[in-house]
Amino acid sequence: MKHIIIASVLTMMSFSNTFAADIELPQPQKTGGMPLMEALSNRKSTREFSQDKQLSTQQLSDLLWATCGYNREDKLTIPTALNRQEVSVYVITPDGAWLYAAKDNKLIQVTNKDVRDYAAAQDYAKQAPLNIAIVSDKDLMPNDIYAGTDAGAAMQNIYLWCASNGIGTVTRGSFDGENLAKALNLKDSQRVILVQTVGY
Numbered sequence: 493m494k495h496i497i498i499a500s501v502l503t504m505m506s507f508s509n510t511f512a513a514d515i516e517l518p519q520p521q522k523t524g525g526m527p528l529m530e531a532l533s534n535r536k537s538t539r540e541f542s543q544d545k546q547l548s549t550q551q552l553s554d555l556l557w558a559t560c561g562y563n564r565e566d567k568l569t570i571p572t573a574l575n576r577q578e579v580s581v582y583v584i585t586p587d588g589a590w591l592y593a594a595k596d597n598k599l600i601q602v603t604n605k606d607v608r609d610y611a612a613a614q615d616y617a618k619q620a621p622l623n624i625a626i627v628s629d630k631d632l633m634p635n636d637i638y639a640g641t642d643a644g645a646a647m648q649n650i651y652l653w654c655a656s657n658g659i660g661t662v663t664r665g666s667f668d669g670e671n672l673a674k675a676l677n678l679k680d681s682q683r684v685i686l687v688q689t690v691g692y
């Protein structure tokens with residue numbers, strides 16, 4: 493009986509911790525920004541990031557919506573082959589990592605550990621306050637070329653949003669995919685395709 497009570501309390505604690513660590517995002521701002529041709533002119537990779545200056549929650553919401561949010565009832569800002577919508581997006585900061593729940597416009601915490609050592613091989617990215625992992629699910633999209641193509645669309649949306657907002661970014665294939673997948677609690681069928689560093 494004692495065990496049952498302790499187990500129930502632990503379950504309640506872990507649920508309340510999970511909820512407490514989730515983050516409701518403000519509604520993304522879907523208007524404005526730089527004209528497309530100017531954003532394309534400014535698109536580039538940068539590899540120097542401030543460790544202190546961070547994006548606001550509003551900027552993060554806008555960025556995530558641009559990356560892989562819903563721009564119609566059931567369709568995304570990125571195209572996906574056969575509309576499989578196999579791409580998911582994780583936010584990685586020194587305080588932990590979160591899954592972007594696009595429909596609910598919130599971040600669901602998957603760990604409260606700093607997983608940047610797995611998310612980055614290069615020091616500039618390990619020290620940056622924000623990395624975005626672009627994840628694909630083989631159960632939904634078994635074709636590697638399509639999986640890479642769809643993830644690449646999310647990658648380019650990040651580049652263009654950053655260019656439009658005067659924020660630096662670089663996409664990276666250099667990360668520890670196996671350990672990062674474990675740290676993000678991914679399913680066996682999921683893998684990280686790219687990790688993109690974003691910041692000032």
Ligand SMILES: Cc1cc2nc3c(=O)[nH]c(=O)nc-3n(C[C@H](O)[C@H](O)[C@H](O)COP(=O)(O)O)c2cc1C
Nearest residue numbers: 535536537538539614647662663664665666667686
């Ligand atoms: C699939 C892919 C993987 C990349 N991996 C890395 C990486 O691990 N580290 C890095 O610093 N840059 C990486 N880059 C960024 C490229 O080096 C960069 O896009 C290229 O040098 C051209 O520069 P630009 O983006 O400024 O045009 C990657 C780019 C792509 C598309």
